Amino acid sequence: MEKQRTTARSGDLPPAEIAALALSLAHLGSGPQAAAARRALRHLTADLAPADPVIADTLTTLTSPLAETVADRARVIAEAITERRVIRLCYADANANVTIREVEPVTCLVHREHWHVVGWCRLRRGVRAFRFDRILAVEPTGAPAAIRPVSGYLPWRRPTPTAA
Numbered sequence: 001m002e003k004q005r006t007t008a009r010s011g012d013l014p015p016a017e018i019a020a021l022a023l024s025l026a027h028l029g030s031g032p033q034a035a036a037a038r039r040a041l042r043h044l045t046a047d048l049a050p051a052d053p054v055i056a057d058t059l060t061t062l063t064s065p066l067a068e069t070v071a072d073r074a075r076v077i078a079e080a081i082t083e084r085r086v087i088r089l090c091y092a093d094a095n096a097n098v099t100i101r102e103v104e105p106v107t108c109l110v111h112r113e114h115w116h117v118v119g120w121c122r123l124r125r126g127v128r129a130f131r132f133d134r135i136l137a138v139e140p141t142g143a144p145a146a147i148r149p150v151s152g153y154l155p156w157r158r159p160t161p162t163a164a
Contacts (some may be wrong), residue, residue, distance in 0.1 A: 002043035038065065062081045066115070066132070074108075079116050081105045084145045086122075090137040091130055098136065100121065120148060 021041055066074060080087045090099045105119040114131045121128040 014129050070115075070132050070135075074115070074132060076138045076140060077105055077108065077132075080140055080145070081097050081107065081117075084147065085146050086141045086143040088139050088141050089130060089135055092134045092136055094134075101130075102141060102143075103128070103130070104148065106148050120146070 021037075021044075029126075065071070077087060086102050086104055090098060091105055092098050092103055101124075102122040103117070103119045104122070105117050107118050109116055109118060109129075114133060116131055117128040117135075118127065118129045120126070
């Protein structure tokens with residue numbers, strides 16, 4: 001009789017599913033269930049051993065808890081993505097300039113050591129990414145967001161022009 005495998009490997013899950021699990025962990029805060037879930041995610045990604053420092057930083061971020069205030073904002077953002085609703089962000093850019101923006105959130109991603117929400121910024125009339133740690137406040141507007149395919153919002157999945 002063949003012995004059943006009782007452990008999972010990162011190869012069993014595509015990167016999008018690992019990222020979805022990591023975002024879900026952000027909602028758990030810092031309780032005992034969150035610690036166990038993060039250990040499980042670290043176990044899933046342990047065999048990846050990336051040589052690329054960007055990937056290594058990203059995996060570290062995925063398995064680290066968010067600060068409670070950032071986790072609270074992440075919950076609002078995740079709900080807006082799920083419900084396809086517009087959010088209003090109070091956002092500080094890298095130069096500490098603060099703007100209020102209405103955003104149609106499409107997805108969340110991690111780049112290096114930062115979580116980002118990516119979506120259609122109504123103020124700039126274009127695709128923008130907003131670092132979670134620079135979002136000072138977020139609130140749902142209740143307004144419906146347009147249905148936008150995620151592929152247009154992920155830098156590595158944008159269509160490239162074909163050579164003529």
